[in-house]
Amino acid sequence: MTIDFSFLARYQDALLMGLGMTLRLTLIAFALGIVWGFVLALLRNSSIAPVRWIAAVYVEFFRGTPVLIQIFWIFYCMPIFLGTDLSNFTAAVLCLTLYGGAIMSETFRAGMKSIGREQYDACHALGLSPWTRATRIVLPQATLRSVPVLLSNGIGIFKESSLVSAIGMMELMFIGTTISNRTGRPVEVFTAVALIYFVVAFPLTRLVTWLEKRILKRFAI
Amino acid sequence: MEYEFQFHYILQAWPVLMEGLKVTVQLTVIANIIALTLGFVIALLVLSKYWLLRAPFALMIELFRCTPVLVQILWFFYCVPILFGIYLAPLPMGILALGINLACFNAEAYRAAIQAVPREQLDAGVALGFSPLQRVRYVVFPHAFRAALPVLITNGITLFQQSALVAIVALSDLMYMGRQVATQSYRPIETYTAVALIYFAISFPVSRVAAWVEQRLDAARA
Numbered sequence A: 001m002t003i004d005f006s007f008l009a010r011y012q013d014a015l016l017m018g019l020g021m022t023l024r025l026t027l028i029a030f031a032l033g034i035v036w037g038f039v040l041a042l043l044r045n046s047s048i049a050p051v052r053w054i055a056a057v058y059v060e061f062f063r064g065t066p067v068l069i070q071i072f073w074i075f076y077c078m079p080i081f082l083g084t085d086l087s088n089f090t091a092a093v094l095c096l097t098l099y100g101g102a103i104m105s106e107t108f109r110a111g112m113k114s115i116g117r118e119q120y121d122a123c124h125a126l127g128l129s130p131w132t133r134a135t136r137i138v139l140p141q142a143t144l145r146s147v148p149v150l151l152s153n154g155i156g157i158f159k160e161s162s163l164v165s166a167i168g169m170m171e172l173m174f175i176g177t178t179i180s181n182r183t184g185r186p187v188e189v190f191t192a193v194a195l196i197y198f199v200v201a202f203p204l205t206r207l208v209t210w211l212e213k214r215i216l217k218r219f220a221i
Numbered sequence B: 001m002e003y004e005f006q007f008h009y010i011l012q013a014w015p016v017l018m019e020g021l022k023v024t025v026q027l028t029v030i031a032n033i034i035a036l037t038l039g040f041v042i043a044l045l046v047l048s049k050y051w052l053l054r055a056p057f058a059l060m061i062e063l064f065r066c067t068p069v070l071v072q073i074l075w076f077f078y079c080v081p082i083l084f085g086i087y088l089a090p091l092p093m094g095i096l097a098l099g100i101n102l103a104c105f106n107a108e109a110y111r112a113a114i115q116a117v118p119r120e121q122l123d124a125g126v127a128l129g130f131s132p133l134q135r136v137r138y139v140v141f142p143h144a145f146r147a148a149l150p151v152l153i154t155n156g157i158t159l160f161q162q163s164a165l166v167a168i169v170a171l172s173d174l175m176y177m178g179r180q181v182a183t184q185s186y187r188p189i190e191t192y193t194a195v196a197l198i199y200f201a202i203s204f205p206v207s208r209v210a211a212w213v214e215q216r217l218d219a220a221r222a
Helices: A006-044 A049-064 A067-082 A088-113 A117-126 A130-167 A172-183 A186-219 B008-046 B051-065 B069-084 B090-115 B119-127 B132-169 B174-185 B188-221
Strands: none
Touching (some): A006 A049, A006 A186, A049 A088, A067 A130, A067 B132, A067 B174, A088 A130, B008 B132, B008 B174, B008 B188, B069 B132, B119 B132
16 A cells, blocks of 8 residues: 555644644643642651651552553543543543652652752751741742753653553544554554654754753752 | 442453463563564664764654654554555564554663763773774673663653553553453452552562662662
């Protein structure tokens, strides 16, 4: 069979719309996930043991199970608990946020761990309160050191967002599959879809590498 | 909430889920074996002196790392038969797709580890009159494999989880069987919870092993 990409021009708008939805899902889940991840990281360092344990179980569970089953669980099971239906958009955002929060909490935790013991001693010597220590010493450094990895986590969410096509969310993957089924030309369609994902994700991975080097150089971490 | 939990459904469906788990484990183990070897070869090629050897494999790594696994799986299932005339049964095709994906991630882990092999060790290899192949076999590989091991194990667990995606192309793995059971019994909560717990029961202990190996390696270095 001959490979001919030209017919895809007709589906340009549909594919772009799909990409738009994918980006929207990614950005919302990324923003919410950062907040949730930071809260989780704080909870995992809590002085109350049960709080630490619950947060740890949560994080391990979301990191230890396939995202696909998390999506099914939220889409099919959550409505039974809540008593109302979830739209597939809400379910998709919720799932990507809960999963993203779990992986990003690990990033924040690593960032917090990397702050040297002597800084805590210095805080003590200067008589800073625990609150001042957390907000003025730990938080700014931990966040700065986490930036490149957080961005990688964001790229991860962008890729995982393709899974929400399984619950009928009309994002890039779903639209690609639909076009492929309708035209019977999977080679062109799936290659194009893969390239669209690549064109977005690849420059971002370069940005991560560049940021890593810059932060390393500037702050000599 | 008016939902009555009926976990005996899970007991009934247990043999079916185990059938699925067998496929999932098969996929994971064989794909890992492929990726552990192929990944090392790709890493060597990417580190080659010759641009012509380096470029295609560097591109391959980036392509696989920067696109969703789901797209890759669909691509393998629909496009490989048409483009290359290779017709495989679903299971080998799933293994091929996941194996090559993982090989690219492992290649990155190996590459960092190979670059960290001390220069003197290679010089010693030359001084002892090793052929290039012997140097790779006896000097580079043992070093690189040890250093990369924690990342290789973590990648392996990730693949175990990603293998759930083959359910979308109707390969009857744990995820697929779980979905069948959930739809047939109308008990999504019990079924999906059980399936999630099965995945967790396997990946969590292995992730502890990875953490343990990493600690030991750090201790050995210090």
